[in-house]
Amino acid sequence: PAHNFKNISLSEKYRLSEDIDNYDYIYSMEKLALMKGKQYESIRRFVNKFQRLYSWEVKYLDLDDKNTWEEIAALNRIWVSQKQPGNSEIQDLSTVQRFRSIYENINYFALGIYIEGTIRGYCIIELNSMEFTNCLFIYADTDYHGIYPFMKKQFASRLLDMGYNYLNFQQDSGFKGLRRYKRSLRPEFYLKKFIITDSGISITDKWAKK
Helix, strand or coil, rough: CHHHHCCCCCCEEEEEECCCCHCEEEEHHHHHHHHHCHHHHHCCCCHHHHHHHHCCEEECCCCCCHHHHHHHHHHHHHHHHHCCCHHHHHHHHHHHHHHCCCCCCCEEEEEEEEEEEEEEEEEEECCCCEEEEEEEEEEEEECCHHHHHHHHHHHHHHHCCCCCCCEEECCCCCCHHHHHHHHCCCCCCCEEEEEEEEEEEEEECCCCCC
16 A cells, blocks of 8 residues: 555666556545535435335344345345356455355444345445444345445445444456446545566555555
């Protein structure tokens, strides 16, 4: 990240370049929760439409309950079926299973969106401090229009009430559609990443703690 390079002097042998595909998007929890102003007008329309169209319920998810994981797995299968074959985003689902084996060691927040009693969206968020949270997973059945912005507003409202101020929504990995969407949510700032190149060999600093 950018702050790691403030006091570092690179010799002419090295080249430093921005790794835009791996910038983390940092959002104001208050702005996501309230979605006020003209800049959020189109997103509010999606949220309002979702609320009008569907019989929905928001529930906290108990990850100690195996039935919760069965619900998550069923939704994940729907999510995969809505993607084009070979879509590289699908591989991200393997990390959900890995998370299941370690979640007890993580301070997390998990929320589900239910429509007529069936889970249609969920998010799992890591609680890092009273300032920052980190969105680990967010998946939904996109047959329900507006479910993603609705879910973001719901979890942001709850996390704001808990005293959290910022959400790290991670990177877009170079996916143009995902980049447009994340930018439409109006990030407060970016956690910038860089690549140091030495004689054609690149070392990317993606994991250093902010």
